[in-house]
Amino acid sequence: MASNPTANPAAPGRDLKAAFKEAGFAAFVTLGLCIPIIAWGTRQNMDNVLVLDPRWDAVAWAVGIVFVGRFLMTLRKQGQHEGKAAVRILPHGTIAFFQRHSRVFSLFGLGFLVTFPAIAIGLAGWGGALKWIDNFGIQILIYVMLGWGLNIVVGLAGLLDLGYVAFYAVGAYSYALLAKNFGLSFWLLLPLAGILAAFWGMLLGFPVLRLRGDYLAIVTLAFGEIIRLVLINWTEFSNGYAGISGIPRPTFFGIPFTAADNGFAAVFGLEFSPLYRTIFLYYLILCLALLTAFVTLRLRRLPVGRAWEALREDEIACRSLGINTTNTKLTAFSIGAMFGGFAGAFFSARQGFISPESFVFMESAVILAIVVLGGMGSLWGCAIAAIAMIGGTELLRELEWMKQIFGNDFDPTKYRMLIFGFAMVVIMIWKPRGLISTREPTAFLKEKKKISADMVQEGHG
């Protein structure tokens, strides 16, 4: 990082006055933005009447931060105009290097995932490991799996789906209702939930076949919301807002994870610990996620996978070459939905309680963000984006030490989604094509050449 311009701030030719002006303007705009919404906080007083609390100190902080930030940014930009290389977070060619050795890294990553519970127990002890495996391991893997499932629809087939959470909900409610009312086992219901979700995927896929781009996105959003609203309002079916509790937990091939005599710990002669179930769930979701990845990789080699990629690149060309776009779109929708259904069944089995609150539009947006931020079509990108976005926001829960700086009222989890939304915008501006933006078409006519996603998107592929 020798070429980092911030490392030698005394470089000649900096126009401090211009930077000052620029920063002053930004600060002035910030002041304007802050005046109504930050400068006065609204609060219900004891008589339940709204009163205003002036908060000019917060405004001063915001303006100051923007001023300094903008000043430094302008200075940095000026440095770049003098012909210096831009600051690169990764040295040039890192991504190509990773791609060349992706097999090695995949094996390494897989090894880490398989041994993760052991590492967590080793580092955090039996008591502390539960949190790490549950909040980080399982939570991230659910989103990795959802990301990979949606990746089939968005990344491979190029159909923008903003209602993916509907299929997650279908899977979750299928498992919850069938397991609770009919006592069917998790292992029977897991494929069934997937099939039901796939069926719904096809059902919702039919009407939207003619749409593309933003319109498709909005209609899928509408479908997602309709399913959620029906779950809220049809109380006889889904118990409405209250949700479904007491959903049977999955068993280890018939052996429950309880402290009873026939429980997992007793059967294997171990001391009872709730950790066993968590570890089991961790491996379960790991297997499901890997299954998704494996199926995606294999499908890309099949005619249907190639048809998806062709559809993504150019629908008209695709149709004129005799590909049945109806079938192609429907398979993408239903296979993507199927994995959403698997994840949903797992989710309700893990939580033991589900309600429509878990399936709001925000979830769809988060999953889509993971796919797009990761670089559409890239499995690695999805995984990295899921770790960064979900792991990052989960890490905020751990920031207890910040209370010592900002006082006891400071609650970092409040800022979770705020930072999430902000990060989405920043990553999009920094890398509009996602973190891993080179995408390798699976099929080539003559020679195998690397082609960047930029070119493909703009039609040069």
Place this chain on the structure above:
Amino acid sequence: MEVFLQQLINGLTLGSIYGLIAIGYTMVFGIIGMVNFAHGDIFMLSAFIALIFFMLVTAVLGTSAGMVMLALVIVLGLAMFFTSLWNWTIERVAYRPLRGSFRLAPLISAIGMSIFLMNFVQVVQGPRNKSIPPLLNKSITLIESTTYSVQISYKQIVIILTTAVLLAAFWYIVQKTPLGRAQRACEQDRKMAALLGIDVDRTISITFIMGAALAAVAGVMYLVLYGVVNFSDGFVPGVKAFTAAVLGGIGSLPGAVIGGLLIGLIEVMWSAYFTIDYKDVAAFCILAIVLVFMPSGLLGRPEVEKV
């Protein structure tokens, strides 16, 4: 019949608000071909801005009927200005760098911005409902009947009149001024407009400012009508306004207003004659049906697919 008339008035009031928001969607879509996902949250933000200014202004002016009207006019101006500033900044920061990038990038950025705005308001103003005492409570009885009397309240009159006046002013700007001409030129062909000396970036900025100003009007009217705002109030009206824009034909300004009025009427009639539980489902269903069966809407131009 009386019930129908009453619902007609209620529907037009609600529809005016949707129409005002819908214009923001339709203009932005027309000019840069992007669904401005954060527009619903801009509306919500404007309602909060209006709430705060309303409290500040009435603290000075008092709360007698005449003063409340004066306060509303002042609040309307302030809310329009500050909301426009927000939308201008958002366009500058989150959308402009992505212009000319691939199709999904601005949409994702807008979704991120929507999440950001919603949580920003939640953090700075708290998650609870914020309510002001009811305003302009009096009403005029139009039809007196023993069983059911049709009434139009002062606030409904204010909302419908303000909307009509502002829409007329807005219509004049778009149709008759050089600014509006530049906007329509950019809508038809951005490259050609740039070649002919129109500052495209500036025109797009102004489009965002105008959209936000109208959303702010909607925000003030929403506050007058319901008296309650919450940080999550942007999403559903946003989607409904988008539905209105699509129903009227996206890109068409009169279409957005007609679509808004229709959506408002349908929602109110649905609640009156069927079940109130499923009124949002009805709106979403209309959205899906319109997009699937008549994607160009009522007044839109059919999209020609170029190869």
